[in-house]
Amino acid sequence: xxxxxxxxxxxxxxxxxxxxxxxxxxxxxxxxxxxxxxxxxxxxxxxxxxxxxxxxxxxxxxxxxxxxxxxxxxxxxxxxxxxxxxxxxxxxxxxxxxxxxxxxxxxxxxxxxxxxxxxxxxxxxxxxxxxxxxxx
Ligand code: C2G
Numbered sequence: 001x002x003x004x005x006x007x008x009x010x011x012x013x014x015x016x017x018x019x020x021x022x023x024x025x026x027x028x029x030x031x032x033x034x035x036x037x038x039x040x041x042x043x044x045x046x047x048x049x050x051x052x053x054x055x056x057x058x059x060x061x062x063x064x065x066x067x068x069x070x071x072x073x074x075x076x077x078x079x080x081x082x083x084x085x086x087x088x089x090x091x092x093x094x095x096x097x098x099x100x101x102x103x104x105x106x107x108x109x110x111x112x113x114x115x116x117x118x119x120x121x122x123x124x125x126x127x128x129x130x131x132x133x134x135x136x
Contacts, residue, residue: 010035
């Protein structure tokens with residue numbers, strides 16, 4: 001049983017996230033998603049999410065590629081997670097290229113996958129923001 005893990009906020013879930021999760025699952029049999037908690041997003045990632053942790057977790061658990069959702073509470077849990085969840089492969093989008101290469105020291109394969117170019121949570125918020133003022 002090959003176990004894959006990935007990390008993220010996954011706010012306003014969109015097809016770019018789904019593309020990442022699908023390719024991550026293709027690299028094994030069991031996909032764990034470490035989901036950034038509201039506290040971690042706010043304190044360390046300066047992200048105010050639209051959906052709460054519980055709502056984002058519910059959405060992720062409904063995706064066929066996802067087998068387990070765990071909390072990501074900080075930047076420094078990854079090394080331990082690799083052993084705790086017996087991870088074989090760590091996957092992230094290529095906006096993180098190089099940032100997590102140190103995890104190879106924990107015996108896992110590290111892969112960075114091309115992001116889905118034209119979509120992002122930031123873009124969705126900006127587009128909606130522009131459209132909603134148009135109606136006024
Ligand atoms: N992603 C993607 N294509 C997009 C948008 C996102 O492939 N158009 C990928 C990102 O590269 C990341 C994952 O989807 O691998 C989740 O994206 P975010 O929720 O933005 O995650 P991020 O805030 O980068 O958090 O410890 C790692 C962090 O928790 C990663």
